[in-house]
């Protein structure tokens with residue numbers, strides 16, 4: 540067993556950190572106020588290799604792998620968690636195309652995504668679906684050489700900044716009743732809905748999209764007809780949950796840094812509060828959460844790079860890291876006293892950001908359903 544990162548991974552971590560510390564802080568206030576993702580940074584993130592970190596080189600990616608992806612998202616999230624929220628869904632779009640796309644689809648759609656010319660979308664959730672993926676109402680019906688999509692998707696990351704949407708829709712009944720499609724923003728009948736105003740991760744755009752007799756050419760079916768549930772679940776398991784784990788981990792890094800800084804700077808009774816044992820307990824618990832989230836996150840990235848299944852591990856890592864981020868951010872606020880709930884202090888934003896990670900990529904209850912299968916198998 541080897542817990543050391545390679546020189547290449549250390550270098551990647553350092554370069555992402557330097558870039559993020561320089562480019563992101565000046566943008567964060569505006570992101571917080573407007574709820575807009577800074578699209579003008581996308582080409583730079585494309586050049587830095589963030590957008591194509593898990594995309595094969597033949598389509599312009601850097602193909603650095605899943606552990607490298609976790610490191611990129613973690614470092615971005617340590618500075619500004621909304622950026623990896625958006626980026627991880629962008630990766631989910633590239634992942635869906637790489638693993639299910641025809642050669643023609645990959646050649647057409649991956650290069651602009653990898654270069655950061657647009658953002659990627661994966662639209663699974665609709666108002667009647669959510670955790671019950673098969674319960675979705677968004678439908679697709681084949682008419683000649685065209686699929687006609689009708690329905691509405693909600694809570695979709697990057698909705699208003701994307702030209703390329705991977706959309707899951709109902710094409711039949713039962714487990715093979717869903718199919719995946721690549722929808723271009725400008726296809727007739729593809730319509731953007733409202734932008735959501737979230738409490739946290741505000742700089743990651745979330746919104747609705749609708750399909751009103753939307754015409755999708757037959758060649759834009761992604762994978763086989765009836766394979767949509769597999770496209771969605773493998774994307775959520777292998778990309779979405781590991782990505783959300785990294786967002787949670789980035790928040791934990793930031794929470795720990797803010798809490799330790801405040802504990803050293805705030806003086807009471809003539810000494811820094813870091814000398815009070817209950818404050819040390821808070822810090823130790825935040826540190827413990829961060830370290831365990833790190834182990835869980837890196838294990839999933841490593842396992843994916845070995846070609847191993849991660850159904851249980853990615854559910855565990857995601858639910859642990861996101862819950863730990865919220866728990867630790869709350870402790871950090873308490874450690875700040877009343878300063879913690881003032882806008883000038885980052886910990887209040889970090890708590891808001893952490894809360895938003897909990898349903899994204901599947902709720903904690905659904906993660907427990909996945910883990911309970913492994914728990915029950917322990918009896919045999």
Ligand SMILES: Cc1cc2nc3c(=O)[nH]c(=O)nc-3n(C[C@H](O)[C@H](O)[C@H](O)COP(=O)(O)OP(=O)(O)OC[C@H]3O[C@@H](n4cnc5c(N)ncnc54)[C@H](O)[C@@H]3O)c2cc1C
Nearest residue numbers: 661662663664669670671694695696898899900901902904
């Ligand atoms: C920031 C953010 C970004 C997102 N981005 C995307 C995106 O890009 N693409 C996309 O498709 N979706 C996206 N989503 C949607 C997200 O995946 C869903 O919100 C999530 O799957 C939960 O669905 P729901 O909100 O409809 O809740 P529901 O499914 O209605 O759940 C309501 C409650 O019931 C519980 N519950 C549901 N089923 C069970 C069960 N079987 N057992 C026990 N409890 C259960 C849930 O845990 C929850 O507590 C995003 C969400 C957020 C917050």
